[in-house]
Structure formats: C-alpha cells, structure tokens
Amino acid sequence: MGLPILRYYAMTNRDIVTVLREMAALLEMEGVAFKPRAYEKAAAGVEAWDTVLADAYKRDGIKALKGIPAVGRGIASHIAELLEKGRIKAYEDLHKKVPVNVTELLQVEGVGPKMLRTLWEKLRVCTLADLEMAAQTGKIGVLPRFGEKSEQRILKSIEFLRASGGRRTLGSVLPEVLVLEVDIRAFPEVSAVVAAGSIRRRKETVGDIDILVASAKPKRVTERFLALPQIAHVYGSGDTKTNVRLKNGLDCDLRVVPPISWGAAFQYFTGSKDHNVALREVAIKKGYKLNEYGLFKDQKMIVGKTEKEIYKALGLPYIEPELREDTGEIEAARKNHLPALVEYSDLKGDLQVQTDWTDGEDSIEKMAEAAMAAGLEYIAITDHTKSLAMTGGADEKKLLRQMGEIDKLNKKFKGKKFKILKGAEVNIGKDGSLDIDDRVLAQLDVAGAAVHSHFNLTRAAQTARVIRAMENPHIDIIFHLTGRIIGKRPAIDLDIGAVIAAAKRTGTVLEVNAYPDRLDIKDEHVRKAVASGVKLSIDSDAHAIAHFKLLEYGIATARRGWAEKKDIINAWPVEKMLKMLK
C-alpha cells in the first residue's frame, strides 16, 4: 500500500480523507491535545462532501475548501497544498518522526495511536507484517504495559482482519440479525431486545451488529448470550457490555441496560456517533448531561425511558433513526422543519419488474399475484430490451406481443384493485441512444431506461449519455442511475448535479433501486434530487416473486435521503402516478 504522498496527480477526495485521518493519528501519537479530533472531524467533513475537491479548488480556490464543515483556515491550506503539490509538509514532518503505516496498522482491533508509538520506539514496527512478526516472536509481551494477552490479542486481530474484509450489505445481514433477536428474546430475563446502530438507521452497509437488551439481570443474559451457537469468539465480556465475533464473520456488541434507561440506551446505541455528539452538545447548552442511562440535571435523572421524551426534553421533536447522521437533522428539528418521511407502508406500486419473458424467474401473472399479496395495487412489467441479448431482451415485436398478453391479464384481473402496466427497461447505448423505436416506446405506460454497459467512460461522456436518454420524450424513469454494485462494481462517473438538473428540466423520474446490492440512487443523491424537486420511484427490480419484499430497502434509502410521500410517484394512486409521467 503506497503512501498518499506518492500520488502526485489526480488527488481524490478519498486520498484527502486518508491523509487527514493519518495526520489525526500522528498528532495523537505526539500527544497533541484537541488537534487530533479537529483533523478527524475535518476528514469526516470531506468524506461526506460530494463535490470533487480537486475541481472545486481549481475553480474557486481556497474558498471552496473552507465551505466544508469542520474545515477551517489551517486544514484548508493543508488540502490546497496537497492538491497543488501532491504533498503536505506538516504531514511529512509528522511522518518522519514516526514513519509507520498508520492507515494499515490502525485497522488492527485494539491497536491505537499510542500503542503504535510505543511499538515503533521500542521495536521499529512500521507495517502490519512487522507487527505480526513482533507478536509471533514474543517481543511485544515483554514491553512495559504490554503482556502475553496483548500479544495474543494482536495476533488474533490480525487474523480476523485478513479473514473478514469489511462491511456487508444491509440486505445480507438483516435476516440473520432478526434470527439473533428472536433467540435473545426467548431468554426469560429479557424484557426487550432490538438491533440498534447502523442497522436501525438502515445504512446500506453494516460493519457490525449492536444488540440492545433491557433486563434487570444482565449477568444471566450475558451468560445465555455467550452460549448461543452463532458465536465464534469472545473479545471481551463484562457485566453490561459484551463484544463477540459471530460465525458469519461479523462482530456483534451486546449491551444490557436496566428497563428504566431503555430510551436513553436505545437513542445512544442507535447513533450515529456524530448525531450523538451533536445531541449531547445540545444537552450541555441546556445544562444537562446525556449518556446511555438518561438525561441528567446534576445527579438527577430527568428522563430516560423513551427516546421521544429525551428529544422532547431537549426541545426537539422525535428524529427518525434514518435521519440521525448529523447532516442537518438537529438543526431542522430545532426549526421544526423535519421532513414527513415516506412510510414503509406507503408504496402502492412497483415500477421495475422482470419476468420470464427475459431474465426473470416467474411469469407476468405470477409476479402480479405476488405483488397483490404484498399489498401493491399496480406493477409495471419492465423486461430488458434487445441489446441485452443474453437475457433474451425484447425487440419491438416482442414488446408489442407482451403488451397484448398484459391486456389479457388485466381483463382477467378485472374486479380486483390491481393493474399491470406496460413497461420496459430500455438499454442506453454508449452514446445515449435507445434500442427501442420511439413509436413503440410511445405505446408503453412506463418507459424506463438504464445503463448496462460501457461503465468506464469519462465523466463528461457518461453524463452526456444519460442526459440524452432523459431527453427522449418517452423515457419516464432512469433505472439504477449509477450502475454500482455495492462491494463489486463502482458507480459510473457522473456529474450528479448536472443529471439532477436535467431530470428536473425534462420531467424525468429517478429510480431508487431497492435491490440490496444496488440501492441506486443512494441516500445522498436522493437528498439532492428531492431538494431540487425531482420525483423518484422506489422499485424492487424483482426478478422473482420473493423479491417484492426488497422494496423495504429502497424505502429505507429514500428515507435516509429525506424523501417524503409526495416525492415518490409510486406511493401515489395509479391514475395520479400515470398523469405525472411523460
């Protein structure tokens, strides 16, 4: 892994974040006060900022950098130096003092900046390989304030680090978590159990599982938990807090709290960390102290039983978990401007459904029946088009034939409150052209278009291509705009601002694809689209009857992007929805 200072050109936001994080750690090693946290916050600010800083800086200079939250004069000038020269002198000076591979080594659980400093001073540990070697040869256990157990723990952490490889999609984790919840709920001493953390906030990927339990007998609960068959390794376990690795490779925290503190604990362990920090600052300003046991005035507990009463005591309305990312929700709450989020029960239709006419598993009729059973009132059949030959993509003739089949089925379903709409997932070519003739597109109820190839064009080319598809007078929706597959394929390089502006101008809807590996467009793009007045659809992209339940993940993504029912066209009745389309 090369150090960031070696990349002289094309400095990405990610590179900047990495350098700022390293500076935070290096300052911490030096024992410098407060600065580490300032650099951490600035790194988080850049991470959440989605304009390309290299471009913004070229255009607007240092001003573009100081607009980022938690970036002030000092760090802005560091970033500018990095963008211009590919290096930061202050970073290099720090790195010279303790020349270790900070980013790599800090991934080792239980190893922090202070330990790294000692390990370097005494043993010249610079890399993960150095650390492993030192631990294996017993050199760490004999250091002051280290011991046999520290050494074993480091080796175990390195092993896990190599084995796991990071976060998993919410969709792949949630079903397993629900099983775990059921198992724990069966303990007789447990009065409540719930997965908090990023799972409750419905973040698209999950790094670990936070299970919160209310019980008056924490020791007994912990014993039972540690005896569960899902557990692979115990990192640590105390009276109220236990940390384990599950057999599925994920880490899991169990916290047991007394029922009286349930609300405070639920709030605290739901996070996000940044939301909590901001909330505690609100508490301090009001002369309170907020922790996982309650809201306190001096030593006296004011509230703690429910989340609602805590927010209320802080002068705020309840904030939905999906909003708790410290991206303006506390400010919005204070002004009573929180969005009325689209609800999980709000969807009336699904506008992207594949069938056995192309690469789906099931017939149009079966998909329709499954959608009805899922409580929907309409679906659009959107099979692939001819460019996707491997799926048996439809040409104009096949589409017309399918429309006839849909007419027949709609007659059959007459009397039920359900309608099958005629649609297609039209392929967008390299230049933005479409592979279905306009005269046929005009006959569809819902025409979606999507990118399925040429993922590596330049930003300008990708952006122009998608906008050209939007400008077609028949294309109603762009499906899975960026084409990303989480953890496997990066998003195509798009100027999201330009795409959203074009969607607004052309009256094109953007899809929130609910498939857990896609979630495309993602939460922050939803927020931008909504802010620009662009309408969205939340679609399952179902390829089988079981897939309608995936809509939940799309709704979660829309909620995380502050979307309301009025922004989601398939939360509307079918007539109103159709009227909105081109």
Added chain:
DNA sequence: GCCGTTTTCGGCCCGACTGTTTTCAGTCG
C-alpha cells in the same frame, strides 16, 4: 485546529472494558 442561542477566546462527549497495574492509560463505540 475549529467554532459561536454565553463566545473571535476558551472551550472541546462520555462511559465500559481490558490489561497491567496497585490507581489508570489506552481503545472502542
């Protein structure tokens, strides 16, 4: 180094667990 419903100076979130300690520093969330 950042930031402002007390503030352009003086603050900066809070608690559990571990290991190596005889009272606490380091790490984590």
